[in-house]
Amino acid sequence: MKNYKIPTLTIAGSDSSGGAGVQADLKTFSAIGTYGMSVITAITAQNTKGVFMVEDLSKEIIKKQIEVVFDDIRPKSLKIGMVSSEEIIKEIAKTLDKYKPENLVIDPVMISKSGYSLLKPEAKQSMIEYLIPMAYIITPNTPEAEEITGIKIDNVEDMKLAGQKILELGPKFVLMKGGHLDGDAVDILIGKDIFKVYKSERLYRKNTHGTGCTLSSAIAAHLALGYDICESVKRSKEYITNAIRYSFDIGSGVGPVHHFY
């Protein structure tokens, strides 16, 4: 049930072309029916052809955005997307720790589909140490899970193994996204007492810019609306599958998914 008065927050980077990052998150929050707010961590100069320049915002303005939002409109859920440096990661972790936010969804963004590194390699360790343990749920794709665990992932068994290892880092749930593997799209939700496999048909579409951002913000929105973790993941999977199904050509490169299909 939509409730446009329930606040949800994204802490992420801006995508000037509107397909990924904060813009995708806010569209998703609206489409699923929550009130979207944003803390911007970085500005990317980006279009459907690639990422051309990135400028991080200062840790002071990132911290201040979080504080003034939480002090006034406490979000029911939030997601963290692109956080590129160790300094920014530590500042966000320290600031959020004051507020003990519930329903924190972490999308461990590392490399854009176009191949641009959105997380400085030396910042990976601080993401593992400071952010991942705070997550209610983390949503790595297989290359990200490989980076986090050092486990090479070639099949569903490897996904389970890596997911278990990420769970040991402290999040309550891990959603391992298998979209990069061949065959049906298989995602696995792993928690202490939960193991659920979500299979969906593989859609072959060119326009998939912003899929990771969209899925993680859809989970945050559903959690904010009060659905439990399994139902939130199930509904969010349905949403992203349809958003990919109806993705469209805009610009000359990899276009966006359709948030309002």
Ligand code: PLP
């Ligand atoms: N740009 C920003 C600002 C993002 O946060 C993300 C998130 O993953 C991306 C680009 C990458 O989007 P994609 O890999 O779907 O192209």
